[in-house]
Amino acid sequence: MSSPLRATTALLALLLGACATPDPPPVLLTLPPTVPLVAAPATTPARSAAEAPLLAVRRVAIPEYLLVRRVRYRADASTLADWPHTFWAERIEVAVSREFVSALRPALPQWAVCEGNCPERPPQATLQVEIVPMDYWRPQRVLRARARMTISTPGTTAPARSFETSLELPAVTDSPQAQAEAISELLQRLAAVAAAALKN
Numbered sequence: 001m002s003s004p005l006r007a008t009t010a011l012l013a014l015l016l017g018a019c020a021t022p023d024p025p026p027v028l029l030t031l032p033p034t035v036p037l038v039a040a041p042a043t044t045p046a047r048s049a050a051e052a053p054l055l056a057v058r059r060v061a062i063p064e065y066l067l068v069r070r071v072r073y074r075a076d077a078s079t080l081a082d083w084p085h086t087f088w089a090e091r092i093e094v095a096v097s098r099e100f101v102s103a104l105r106p107a108l109p110q111w112a113v114c115e116g117n118c119p120e121r122p123p124q125a126t127l128q129v130e131i132v133p134m135d136y137w138r139p140q141r142v143l144r145a146r147a148r149m150t151i152s153t154p155g156t157t158a159p160a161r162s163f164e165t166s167l168e169l170p171a172v173t174d175s176p177q178a179q180a181e182a183i184s185e186l187l188q189r190l191a192a193v194a195a196a197a198l199k200n
């Protein structure tokens with residue numbers, strides 16, 4: 001076999017080998033469990049579930065462009081990109097709502113908190129949270145979010161109370177896991193803000 005033919009054969013084998021290399025397996029990402037930033041005072045006895053006022057927490061609204069399986073970040077002001085081979089293990093809006101409520105419950109020991117509809121009895125208050133934007137800026141490794149919270153009291157003439165808060169949370173590393181951790185920290189902080197408002 002001549003040298004050019006051997007070189008061509010070797011190159012062809014190399015190219016075929018590269019084509020046959022499988023893609024890396026997908027990474028399924030979950031939000032880390034939230035830990036409440038506001039602990040219940042040790043001297044405050046919690047009410048029983050039947051006598052505690054009921055708070056209905058509606059599903060947390062997040063930007064529509066994040067409602068996809070792929071884990072997205074902001075590359076610049078006009079570009080969204082996806083972490084390679086990385087997907088949310090569940091719908092991100094479901095995970096965000098669940099972890100927000102998980103952080104809110106221990107911060108409100110005098111309330112019974114239900115997620116979504118409360119079939120057992122009418123709620124004394126409802127809480128709606130909208131987080132727009134909720135962008136992880138990968139070049140700066142920071143999560144930037146603005147949340148609008150609305151507390152209303154169904155069945156009364158009291159006007160709804162609305163307030164906004166903006167947060168910037170740095171990520172520890174350049175990774176999708178760090179992005180998920182920043183989202184969990186955001187939810188912890190927003191739960192603390194909501195709990196303080198409900199206690200006033």
